[in-house]
Amino acid sequence: MATIDGATGPPRGRHLVSEGSRRRRCRVRSLPACLAILSLAVPVLAQDAKLERRYQGQQGKLKRQGNSVKKVKILIRMSAIDLEIVSRRVRRGLYSEADRILERYAGTVGRADRVLKDSKRDPQRKPGGFKHLEISLRKQLRQLTDLRDRYPFDRQQVIDRTIACAEAVKQGMIAALFGPDNTGRSNGGSDGSGQAETAERPSPCRME
Secondary structure, eight states: OHHHHHHHHHHHHHHHHHHHHHHHHHHHHHHHHHHHHHHHHHHHHHHHHHHHHHHHHHHHHHHHOOOHHHHHHHHHHHHHHHHHHHHHHHHTTOHHHHHHHHHHHHHHHHHHHHHHHHHTOOTTTOOTTHHHHHHHHHHHHHHHHHHHHTSOGGGOHHHHHHHHHHHHHHHHHHHHHHOGGGSSSOOTTOOSOHHHHHHHSOOTTOOO
16 A cells, blocks of 8 residues: 555646646746737837827917918818827727717817808918818818728717718818809808808807
């Protein structure tokens, strides 16, 4: 019996050591995986921070700018940065964060619209600003449509409102530049200049 006990004892001990070693090896093997994840996350976060700094830089320029056309150009750059941030959030499935930036984007587009209204410029004689905003919104609406296709069906409310905002402001710019008959939509027989009409309508970019 002593021989049997002596024979069976060591393997049992070796088994326990082996299990412990395997657990330690698993922990060691997980370290490279963690490092790989971090190596991917750090550049992503760094780029996010860079975009936000660019946005804040444009905000600073906007506060110092008094010319309405130059203000609109700054707001256009801010809106483009917002859409870049939204695209990055959507790719990572961060839809709530993307929605927050979409609301900021809509506010920026609405602000550009208001700057042009308040400028009292004649868009047909001095199209600067109006033309810049219309061209940028044409491009951004294509981006927004592509982004919408990447949203889950039940999470499209905010981006739908954002698209409606951008489309309405774009149509307002076309009406101001070329007259209401060239907006591509029926205006119910309204007369007068496009700018007079858009000055009376409520902002289409309120997201509440």
